[in-house]
Amino acid sequence: xxLDTFTIYDDTLATVENTTGVVILRDPRDIxxxxxxxxxxxxxxxxxxxxxxxxxxxxxxxxx
Numbered sequence: 077x078x079l080d081t082f083t084i085y086d087d088t089l090a091t092v093e094n095t096t097g098v099v100i101l102r103d104p105r106d107i108x109x110x111x112x113x114x115x116x117x118x119x120x121x122x123x124x125x126x127x128x129x130x131x132x133x134x135x136x137x138x139x140x
Contacts, residue, residue, distance in 0.1 A: 082110050 080094040090107045092099040101107055122130055 082113070084110055084114065 078095055080092060082090060082092045084090045084107065087104065087107060088102060090101040090110050092101065092110075101110070121127075
């Protein structure tokens with residue numbers, strides 16, 4: 077599995093880390109695209125009690 081990651085520092089700098097290195101982004105359009113991507117991914121994330129319940133379920137499955 078290949079996992080590329082990105083870090084948004086502010087509205088002037090973002091980096092993308094992949095298997096071949098790091099790309100430094102300074103173009104506002106590129107940064108905006110990654111902000112939109114983050115927002116999309118955040119929509120799939122669980123927080124608070126929801127994530128605690130899921131982790132407890134996975135933990136119980138691993139123990140059985």
